[in-house]
Amino acid sequence: MESPARTLSCRLAEHVEAVCQHYLSDGRRCGNYWIVGDVNNNAGRSLYVRLKGPLSGKGARGRWTDSATSEHGDLLDLIRAREGLTSFRDTLDEARRFLRMPRETTTESCDRNSGECDTIALARKIRAESQPIIGTKAEAYLRSRKITADLSHAPLRYHPALIYRESRDGLSRRLPALVAAVTDNNDEITGIHRTFLDPARNVKANVESPRRSLGAIRGNGVRFGPIDEFAIIGEGIETVLSLKSAFPDIPMIAGLSAAHLAAWKFPAGLRRLLIAADNDSAGRNAMRKLAERAAAVGVEAGMIASQGKDFNDELRHIALERLRLRLVKLLPMSDFEESRRS
Numbered sequence: 001m002e003s004p005a006r007t008l009s010c011r012l013a014e015h016v017e018a019v020c021q022h023y024l025s026d027g028r029r030c031g032n033y034w035i036v037g038d039v040n041n042n043a044g045r046s047l048y049v050r051l052k053g054p055l056s057g058k059g060a061r062g063r064w065t066d067s068a069t070s071e072h073g074d075l076l077d078l079i080r081a082r083e084g085l086t087s088f089r090d091t092l093d094e095a096r097r098f099l100r101m102p103r104e105t106t107t108e109s110c111d112r113n114s115g116e117c118d119t120i121a122l123a124r125k126i127r128a129e130s131q132p133i134i135g136t137k138a139e140a141y142l143r144s145r146k147i148t149a150d151l152s153h154a155p156l157r158y159h160p161a162l163i164y165r166e167s168r169d170g171l172s173r174r175l176p177a178l179v180a181a182v183t184d185n186n187d188e189i190t191g192i193h194r195t196f197l198d199p200a201r202n203v204k205a206n207v208e209s210p211r212r213s214l215g216a217i218r219g220n221g222v223r224f225g226p227i228d229e230f231a232i233i234g235e236g237i238e239t240v241l242s243l244k245s246a247f248p249d250i251p252m253i254a255g256l257s258a259a260h261l262a263a264w265k266f267p268a269g270l271r272r273l274l275i276a277a278d279n280d281s282a283g284r285n286a287m288r289k290l291a292e293r294a295a296a297v298g299v300e301a302g303m304i305a306s307q308g309k310d311f312n313d314e315l316r317h318i319a320l321e322r323l324r325l326r327l328v329k330l331l332p333m334s335d336f337e338e339s340r341r342s
Helices: 004-014 014-023 077-082 088-099 112-129 137-146 237-246 257-263 281-296 311-317 320-328 334-342
Strands: 028-030 034-035 049-052 064-066 157-166 172-183 189-196 211-215 223-226 230-234 252-254 272-277 300-305
Touching: 004 014, 004 077, 004 088, 004 112, 014 049, 014 077, 028 049, 028 334, 034 189, 077 172, 088 223, 112 157, 112 172, 112 189, 112 211, 137 157, 157 189, 172 223, 172 320, 189 230, 223 237, 230 237, 237 272, 237 311, 257 272, 272 281, 281 300
Parallel strands: 230 252, 230 272, 272 300
Antiparallel strands: 028 034, 034 049, 049 064, 157 172, 172 189, 189 211, 223 252
16 A cells, blocks of 8 residues: 555645745756755755656656755755754645645555664664764864864764765765764754865865765754853854854854755754854845744744855854854844853
């Protein structure tokens, strides 16, 4: 018997362009694809949805990929990400609502859960196979970007030869990589983020997508320090480590993309949050969305956008102390005091 999820996925694929017009209305058709910025419906060309092809299998219509974050899936995954749904039952109900199908009342199981468990297990395996970052190419890469934060207790490791697969032709090779642990609010590892590095130089690898995530990323993040009442959250690892260089004692989180930043789950006890956005429309939109969610649950949120492309770009072009002063003046929070004296 075909699973409810597979049935709904095929039904959605039959109406793929209507799905895109409804959930990704700021995108547009371009040949055989629907093009948009990301799962949050921001303008751009990073995410593409296949409009032609069979209903399932290789090259199926409705399959989508975000080349900036390596997120991918079918139209059910797209709906779950776009609507910020955490329950797969809610995702199925939303798909039925769109298709004007009756809502199921019986308990449903789906092999996606086991698939997600498999990716989490693989992510943990890769992290376990990685080595401490100190003294490695991964540390040298971060130091070359003027990051001075202490990395000895950071959730970062190094893999000297991690498999990298090209998304277009499927060919693979091994590259050195910075491996970051993604954790939830219970400090459980739910995934990893990989930054593939150039074997000869201290820069990112010259490949189609040098940054890739694996596992359950949405709602979680790379945490630098235990979160109590106050934290700073940004997008990329380099961005957050740049801020950590300025304020070593403040806990911080890297959301890993604009879409994931907007969907980050607030931990219990959080009272104040500073959201540090990249200087682009996706970053600013994600910052506003996260601030709105924070206000709805009683978390005081401050917002700041980088004056460069991102905060690492800002760090590399201005003095560290100027970056410190700009953030210190932003909010009159006692949380800054200890870092201001350091």
